Amino acid sequence: MTTGATGEQDRPVRRHDPDRRQRIVEATVEVIAEHGVAGTTHRLIAAAADVPLGSLTYHFTGLEDLRAQAFALHAERMAVRYEAHFAEVGSTEDVVEAVTELxxxxxxxxxxxxxxxxxxxxxxxxxxxxxxxxxxxxRRSRGVLERFVDPTTSRGLDALIEGLVMHKVLSTRPVPRAETREIIARAVRPTNSQEDPR
Known part of the structure; x- marks a missing residue:
């Protein structure tokens, strides 16, 4: 077998590869994680997915299409985990604990x-x-929270979760759990005077 300049002929031919498109999208997520959007290229994605470069242009309209589908896949996976985290939540107190743990x-x-x-x-x-x-x-995140709080509180709590996680991920020092819990408790504390304020 003659080897081309790119060495692609050395790659085994996948005659039946029904998962190729999905594998390319998943590889794109990994390349973005490793190289960032700015460093993501067709060649890096093809190498990560173990497919010929031409497969990318066959299945996708371009790099923007690939990135959008990769981000959509990543968001879907994160949303599923988020929803599962609140599966056993019932009371307002449960919400405070679940969000603190999250x-x-x-x-x-x-x-x-x-x-x-x-x-x-x-x-x-x-x-x-x-x-x-x-x-x-x-919208999916807020939908989960709206099972426990009103839509306005849900929007604020969703933004608060995002910000608290970002602060924790980027912090160089441990973030006190008790402090996080108090912040969350204040955000979800009932405003109806007939409800228990504790």
């Missing part, structure tokens, strides 16, 4: 997850088309 577990995500999330936020500032991904993600 913050101190970095929203059940690791550093790579948050690297991709922050890359998405920055990219969405520059590319309004990506705001459909961020808006959908935020």
């Amino acid at each position: 913050v101190h577990a970095d929203a059940d995500a690791d550093d790579r997850d948050w690297t991709v999330a922050y890359e998405l936020y920055t990219a969405a500032l520059r590319d309004p088309a990506l705001r459909t991904v961020t808006e959908s993600w935020m």
Whole structure:
């Protein structure tokens, strides 16, 4: 077999590869985590997915399309974890504990997850088309919280969770759990005078 300049002929041919498209999207998430949006290229994605470079242009309209689908996949995975975290929550007290735990577990995500999330936020500032991904993600988060609090409180609590996690992830010192719990408790404390204020 003759080897081309790129060495692609050395790669085994996948005659039946029904998962190729999905594998490319997942590889794009990993490349963004490793190199950031600015450093993400077709060649890096193809190498990470172990596919010929031409597969990317066959399945996707371009790098922007790939990035958007990768971010959508990442947001979906994060949203599923978020929803699962509140599966056993019932009372307002449970909400306070669940949110405190969520913050101190970095929203059940690791550093790579948050690297991709922050890359998405920055990219969405520059590319309004990506705001459909961020808006959908935020809407799902608020929907979970609205099972326990009113919509206005839900919006504020969702933003508070995001900010508290960001502060914790980026902090060089431990963040006191008791302090986090008090902040959350103040945010969800009932305002109806007939409800128990504790």
